[in-house]
Amino acid sequence: MGRTLAEKVWDDHVVRRAEGEPDLLFIDLHLLHEVTSPQAFDGLRKSGRGVRRLDLTIATEDHNTPTLDIDKPIADPVSRAQLETLRKNCADFGVRLHPLGDVEQGVVHVVGPQLGLTQPGTTVVCGDSHTSTHGAFGALAFGIGTSQVEHVLATQTLPMARPKTMAITVDGELPEGVTAKDLILAIIARIGTGGGQGYVLEYRGSAIEKLSMEARMTICNMSIEAGARAGMIAPDETTFEYLKGRPHAPEGADWDAAVAYWKTLKTDDDAEFDAEVVIDAAELSPFVTWGTNPGQGAPLSASVPDPASYEDASERLAAEKALEYMGLEAGQPLRSVKVDTVFVGSCTNGRIEDLRAAAGILKDRKVADGVRMLVVPGSARVGLQAVSEGLDVVFKEAGAEWRHAGCSMCLGMNPDQLAPGERSASTSNRNFEGRQGKGGRTHLVSPQVAAATAVLGHLASPADLSDAATRTPAGV
Amino acid sequence: MEAFTTHTGRAVPLRRSNVDTDQIIPAHWLKKVTRDGFEDGLFEAWRKDPEFVLNRPERQGATVLVAGPDFGTGSSREHAVWALQNYGFKTVISSRFADIFRGNSLKNGLLTVVLEQKIVDALWELTERDPQAEITVDLVAREVRAEGVTAPFELDENSRWRLLNGLDDISITLQNEDDIAAYEAKRPSFKPRTLPV
Numbered sequence: 001m002g003r004t005l006a007e008k009v010w011d012d013h014v015v016r017r018a019e020g021e022p023d024l025l026f027i028d029l030h031l032l033h034e035v036t037s038p039q040a041f042d043g044l045r046k047s048g049r050g051v052r053r054l055d056l057t058i059a060t061e062d063h064n065t066p067t068l069d070i071d072k073p074i075a076d077p078v079s080r081a082q083l084e085t086l087r088k089n090c091a092d093f094g095v096r097l098h099p100l101g102d103v104e105q106g107v108v109h110v111v112g113p114q115l116g117l118t119q120p121g122t123t124v125v126c127g128d129s130h131t132s133t134h135g136a137f138g139a140l141a142f143g144i145g146t147s148q149v150e151h152v153l154a155t156q157t158l159p160m161a162r163p164k165t166m167a168i169t170v171d172g173e174l175p176e177g178v179t180a181k182d183l184i185l186a187i188i189a190r191i192g193t194g195g196g197q198g199y200v201l202e203y204r205g206s207a208i209e210k211l212s213m214e215a216r217m218t219i220c221n222m223s224i225e226a227g228a229r230a231g232m233i234a235p236d237e238t239t240f241e242y243l244k245g246r247p248h249a250p251e252g253a254d255w256d257a258a259v260a261y262w263k264t265l266k267t268d269d270d271a272e273f274d275a276e277v278v279i280d281a282a283e284l285s286p287f288v289t290w291g292t293n294p295g296q297g298a299p300l301s302a303s304v305p306d307p308a309s310y311e312d313a314s315e316r317l318a319a320e321k322a323l324e325y326m327g328l329e330a331g332q333p334l335r336s337v338k339v340d341t342v343f344v345g346s347c348t349n350g351r352i353e354d355l356r357a358a359a360g361i362l363k364d365r366k367v368a369d370g371v372r373m374l375v376v377p378g379s380a381r382v383g384l385q386a387v388s389e390g391l392d393v394v395f396k397e398a399g400a401e402w403r404h405a406g407c408s409m410c411l412g413m414n415p416d417q418l419a420p421g422e423r424s425a426s427t428s429n430r431n432f433e434g435r436q437g438k439g440g441r442t443h444l445v446s447p448q449v450a451a452a453t454a455v456l457g458h459l460a461s462p463a464d465l466s467d468a469a470t471r472t473p474a475g476v
Numbered sequence: 477m478e479a480f481t482t483h484t485g486r487a488v489p490l491r492r493s494n495v496d497t498d499q500i501i502p503a504h505w506l507k508k509v510t511r512d513g514f515e516d517g518l519f520e521a522w523r524k525d526p527e528f529v530l531n532r533p534e535r536q537g538a539t540v541l542v543a544g545p546d547f548g549t550g551s552s553r554e555h556a557v558w559a560l561q562n563y564g565f566k567t568v569i570s571s572r573f574a575d576i577f578r579g580n581s582l583k584n585g586l587l588t589v590v591l592e593q594k595i596v597d598a599l600w601e602l603t604e605r606d607p608q609a610e611i612t613v614d615l616v617a618r619e620v621r622a623e624g625v626t627a628p629f630e631l632d633e634n635s636r637w638r639l640l641n642g643l644d645d646i647s648i649t650l651q652n653e654d655d656i657a658a659y660e661a662k663r664p665s666f667k668p669r670t671l672p673v
Contacts, residue, residue: 015652015655015656015658015659016652016655020633020634021634022634024649024652024655024656026656026659026660026663028667028668029668029670035506035507035553036506036552036553036554038509038510039509039510039511039554042509042510042511047646049646052656053660054670054671055669055670055671056668056669056670057670058670063503063506064507076507078507078508079507081507081509082507082508082509085509096670096671116668117668117670118668119667119668122667122668127552127554128551128552129550129551129552129576131552143551143552143576144552144576144579145552145553145554145557145576145579145580145583146554146555146580147554147580147583147584147645148579148580148583150646151645151646151649154646154649154650155646155649155650155653155656156656156660157649157656159645159648159649161632193494193546193549194545194546194549194572194574197572197574197575198575224550224576227546227549227574227575229575248668248669248670249668250666250668254665254666255666257664257665257666258664258666261664261666292494293494293496293549314493314544314545314593315493317491317492317493318492318493318494321492411498411503411551412503412504413503413504413506413507430496430498430550430551432496432498432499432550433498433499433521434498434499434502434521435498435503438502438521
């Protein structure tokens, strides 16, 4: 019988297989950041161990970093201490680090791909659940905990139980104005936050094949929100074209050998998945969340659901609690929900294509009165690219704040937070209670919906923007 | 890692599903660089409510958390496990755990036990009716016992062996260092490197 993409990559990394034990997998790339690594380095010190493969390890600073005044000392002493700890650990152990202010600094899941380090058929790990992002290249990429970070630092391997595989086939064409973010939000609403548990998801089908690398990363990024171990997309010409010429992409004969290998990384026709979900792209529309987990979402054209409509008692209770926390009424049209803040950024939607999409909508328009809009590039390089295209000017002229790169308001570890009761439309990945700041209320949206929402002040899609009402006449 | 064989203690019934890691330990606690001192951050937002189950006087000193399905969803932060342990929990029972959280818990000796929802319901009813009721989680017999409840649970033999013996994963892996070196020697030259060779 044939094998799935995930099984092929898995098999190619088995260092040791023994009956009754998890497989020992070799790790090709280990990404580090300041939050989940300090206790791991401490563990190495205590046991007198070093980093086995410095040449497969790279660190950056993202979770705590401020997005304003990055040339000044970091105001929060605890954040500063954590960043200093990473710097010391990297210096002591010899790990390559891209610190705040460095041109390669940024959200770890934006940095790996843009450097060309994330490649098809590799195993990638990071102490961050959104490591699933890298699966967009046909890599097997897992989020891991700190004990596993220490394990990979010491051994460059991980003992792991072989996951099951699930095909998520998306056929047809995405309608105009419907994005990868809408698609993944709809998938999570369909299979639930636990629906992918124990599986590696493989996104496939004609709608997936047409997506850009950026869009594929958005989809794989949120695999974890469906509870999956990882998400993958088979590499193809789009992947190869994205990688060619990047700083760490193979060159010359190595490139040819790599591409030859990468072309074998697709699910065999006679392979069987453990589960399958089929989605018709043509049926999708802009999608937003109304609740406090990423599975609590609905088309923007819908209304806030009535908890009484849920048959399952625990889902009903969860919906009741979510509406109470979110300050929403059952039956309220989602388009009527007013927001205070719009956040464009994160490892989900902080890449150049996302910024272009948001800027395209904001051009010659204004952010609504009383709405604060933050635009945070996913990496310093994405920021530079945006500036070279004049996108920063578009954002600033619209009244949005243009910031430096980092995780920022996705999780509010830095000063970019919602105040209690504040409501955001956010291109990030989690709408958990308090995720963006204590008492903050989050609606997950695409960059396009975020920008349209910023202009109108309530949840909206670009189709809701009538030119006459929202465009500033030229020259004004 | 501390070994886990069997544990008996009073319980905290947490009737919530999808308890995500941001609820277990909010992000601002993640700035700490140690593995301890997270107890005050555990369920920090919910604990502001004096009626929250963890705040009830009869729940003080409880060591078994009985939670709704999909416990530990969200981020990979191992701090969630440390916070539960720092607070005093030895074991968590739920009908379903998020994968990364489960992996983290078993690596730290916090036993996460998967039971059918109807047994979780029975444990909720028992411990709500009688806060003094004790639950025994027996890893040797792979069984949960409480008044009126005897429920076997599954845990793969390898994880169980590591937990029963409190074994350090890294030392086990390094016993196979030859296999790692042999694999490394075979890796193709086109694989990416973060540093010049």
